[in-house]
Amino acid sequence: MQGYAYILTHPGTPAVFYDHLFSNNYNGISSLIAVRKRAGIHCRSVIQIVKAERDVYAAKIDERIFVKIGPGHYEPPNSSKWIVATEGPDYKVWEAL
Numbered sequence: 001m002q003g004y005a006y007i008l009t010h011p012g013t014p015a016v017f018y019d020h021l022f023s024n025n026y027n028g029i030s031s032l033i034a035v036r037k038r039a040g041i042h043c044r045s046v047i048q049i050v051k052a053e054r055d056v057y058a059a060k061i062d063e064r065i066f067v068k069i070g071p072g073h074y075e076p077p078n079s080s081k082w083i084v085a086t087e088g089p090d091y092k093v094w095e096a097l
Contacts (some may be wrong), residue, residue: 001028002069005091008032009067010059011045031086035093038085039064050074066094 004025007014009032021029041061051058056072066082068074069091076082082094 001025001088002091004029004032005067005069005088005093008036009041009061009065009093011041011047011061012043028086028088032093035065035085035095039095041065064096068092 004016004020008016008029014036016029016033039062041064045062048060049057050060050066051068051074053072056068056070056074058066058068058074060066060076065085066076071090074092076094081097083097085093085095087093
């Protein structure tokens, strides 16, 4: 799911394997797709990497979402302006209010 958290929240044209969508990961993948649509992420979206360490990667995309991947800690600055949109094992996505 960390891979889908990355490709579905970052600029580009993501692909989801059919058999992955209709597996135990259905809810997680569907939530990430919904976040991508709500945020309007596309192939020219702007990304700012805010943290890249051994155990955590975090980025802000189009000033609309933050994504954290990995077991390390990260919370967006001004956390009162962000709500958790979806999360799973070792990933978390926030949307702007």
